[in-house]
Amino acid sequence: MLLVNTIRDQFDRVLAGLEKRNFPEAKSILTQVIALDDQRKASQTQRDQLQAESNSISKEIGQLMRLGKKEEAEIIKSKTTELKLQVKELEDKNATAEEELKALLYTIPNIPHFSVPAGKSAEDNEVVFEHGVIPDLGENKVPHWELIKSYDIIDFDLGVKIAGAGFPVYKGKGARLQRALINFFLDEALAAGFMEVQPPILVNEDSGFGTGQLPDKEGQMYHDAADNLYLIPTAEVPITNLYRDVILSEEDLPIKNVGYTPCFRREAGSWGAHVRGLNRLHQFDKVEIVQITHPDHSYRALEEMSSYVQGLLKKLELPYRVLRLCGGDMGFTSALTYDMEVYSAAQERWLEVSSVSNFETYQSNRLKLRFKDGDKKTQLAHTLNGSALALPRIVASILENNQSPDGIHMPKVLHSYLGFDKI
RNA sequence: AGAGGAGUGGCAGAGUGGUCGAAUGCGGCGGUCUUGAAAACCGUUGUACCGCAAGGUACCGGGGGUUCGAAUCCCUCCUCCUCUGCCA
Numbered sequence: 106m107l108l109v110n111t112i113r114d115q116f117d118r119v120l121a122g123l124e125k126r127n128f129p130e131a132k133s134i135l136t137q138v139i140a141l142d143d144q145r146k147a148s149q150t151q152r153d154q155l156q157a158e159s160n161s162i163s164k165e166i167g168q169l170m171r172l173g174k175k176e177e178a179e180i181i182k183s184k185t186t187e188l189k190l191q192v193k194e195l196e197d198k199n200a201t202a203e204e205e206l207k208a209l210l211y212t213i214p215n216i217p218h219f220s221v222p223a224g225k226s227a228e229d230n231e232v233v234f235e236h237g238v239i240p241d242l243g244e245n246k247v248p249h250w251e252l253i254k255s256y257d258i259i260d261f262d263l264g265v266k267i268a269g270a271g272f273p274v275y276k277g278k279g280a281r282l283q284r285a286l287i288n289f290f291l292d293e294a295l296a297a298g299f300m301e302v303q304p305p306i307l308v309n310e311d312s313g314f315g316t317g318q319l320p321d322k323e324g325q326m327y328h329d330a331a332d333n334l335y336l337i338p339t340a341e342v343p344i345t346n347l348y349r350d351v352i353l354s355e356e357d358l359p360i361k362n363v364g365y366t367p368c369f370r371r372e373a374g375s376w377g378a379h380v381r382g383l384n385r386l387h388q389f390d391k392v393e394i395v396q397i398t399h400p401d402h403s404y405r406a407l408e409e410m411s412s413y414v415q416g417l418l419k420k421l422e423l424p425y426r427v428l429r430l431c432g433g434d435m436g437f438t439s440a441l442t443y444d445m446e447v448y449s450a451a452q453e454r455w456l457e458v459s460s461v462s463n464f465e466t467y468q469s470n471r472l473k474l475r476f477k478d479g480d481k482k483t484q485l486a487h488t489l490n491g492s493a494l495a496l497p498r499i500v501a502s503i504l505e506n507n508q509s510p511d512g513i514h515m516p517k518v519l520h521s522y523l524g525f526d527k528i
Numbered sequence: 529a530g531a532g533g534a535g536u537g538g539c540a541g542a543g544u545g546g547u548c549g550a551a552u553g554c555g556g557c558g559g560u561c562u563u564g565a566a567a568a569c570c571g572u573u574g575u576a577c578c579g580c581a582a583g584g585u586a587c588c589g590g591g592g593g594u595u596c597g598a599a600u601c602c603c604u605c606c607u608c609c610u611c612u613g614c615c616a
Contacts, residue, residue: 145577146577146578146579147578149577149578149585150578150579150584150585152578152585153577153578153584153585153586154584154585156584156585156586157583157584157585159596159597160584160585160597162596162597163546163596163597164546164547164597165596166546166596166597167546167547167596167597168546168547170546171546178596179596181596182596183596184596185596185597186596188596189596352574352575473576481557483575
């Protein structure tokens with residue numbers, strides 16, 4: 106969430122940013138935030154004053170008691186009754202203001218970076234780079250949902266039987282392809298200086314709030330009510346929360362973590378056309394990279410992460426393009442997001458396989474993720490993350506783009522991981 | 529899962545109702561001394577909020593309560609340790 110001080114000090118910039126996102130009633134909400142914060146400050150100052158008075162009376166009573174002057178102590182005791190009532194009242198007022206303030210701040214998305222284009226929907230995203238040649242499959246192109254059937258490598262019906270729609274079962278070479286991709290992605294990330302972590306895939310409420318999935322995306326996550334835990338929609342949640350309530354030292358930065366996890370998304374209400382086969386699932390595998398950086402270096406880190414992900418796509422020999430998301434299409438918590446899309450030659454469409462974002466201090470403010478700078482002052486760090494990569498659509502694209510009469514050829518870089526070169 | 533014990537500052541560890549934000553030791557930082565280093569000695573060393581500042585307030589696992597006053601008493605939740613049970 107945004108810092109109230111940012112809203113105060115850079116009101117116009119914040120307002121302009123929210124307008125770029127088409128955030129409604131921005132001005133009135135920002136004004137409300139400041140008013141609530143003023144209220145909060147006023148009631149706290151008052152409370153603190155009265156509490157100070159009450160504290161000093163208590164000390165006095167303590168001294169009188171020690172001297173054995175019980176009667177005098179009794180007399181001034183009565184002075185505190187009124188104070189206590191007032192303090193209680195102000196505390197309630199303060200708590201209410203704080204709650205309202207927080208609730209309001211939760212509704213405000215991050216401020217877009219200046220380079221983010223204005224726009225309402227995915228159509229306004231800006232293509233910043235394209236690479237590779239789109240294969241021409243001619244008349245014989247077969248979509249991946251048919252390929253997986255004819256080669257018997259991914260079984261949706263079996264998944265329905267044991268779990269439900271959107272939970273595929275990978276079999277034989279299909280399963281081995283999953284494992285190969287995961288290992289390939291992890292090895293690449295290790296070579297690029299990321300430290301591997303294996304986090305829990307169930308997280309508590311605090312973690313959900315820390316990275317911003319809660320409160321607004323509650324319905325997107327599977328929830329275990331018995332223990333109040335959430336199945337993670339992405340490894341971003343547990344990995345970034347590793348650093349919740351942490352004060353790092355400047356030398357620790359940048360922190361670079363990578364983790365493989367399954368991801369779970371309810372995708373409530375988002376089924377329809379274009380979601381056949383592997384295009385959208387309730388459970389899928391993803392390798393995620395996370396960075397925690399000094400505020401001065403976060404955009405450099407974002408570019409690094411973007412080229413790192415592009416490097417993976419090049420090694421997999423997939424045609425791809427990079428989009429800079431527009432204000433209207435960007436995630437709630439992000440300041441700047443690049444989406445990487447691969448071309449799926451039988452579906453004849455671009456599929457998002459990675460999303461690389463800089464959250465600046467939006468997450469770290471919620472997470473209380475800070476570092477001590479050179480002047481020994483604590484300040485909020487910047488958090489970033491990106492998929493590197495999400496598997497299903499990569500698989501879809503590999504299958505479709507490399508199909509041929511004699512089978513599906515695997516990208517060279519995977520051969521040693523797979524133990525075969527063709528399906 | 530049951531029984532018992534315990535959670536205090538970066539770490540170790542004292543403190544069981546009142547000048548306790550918290551002794552002491554270690555570590556860290558600054559300094560004296562030294563050719564340099566070590567040792568010794570002196571000083572300093574948590575976080576957040578309000579305030580221009582002085583200063584004030586809050587925090588001793590989380591939350592709630594008792595009290596004029598809570599690290600200390602009560603309730604509740606969480607976590608860890610030991611024993612018993614169960615189990616990949």
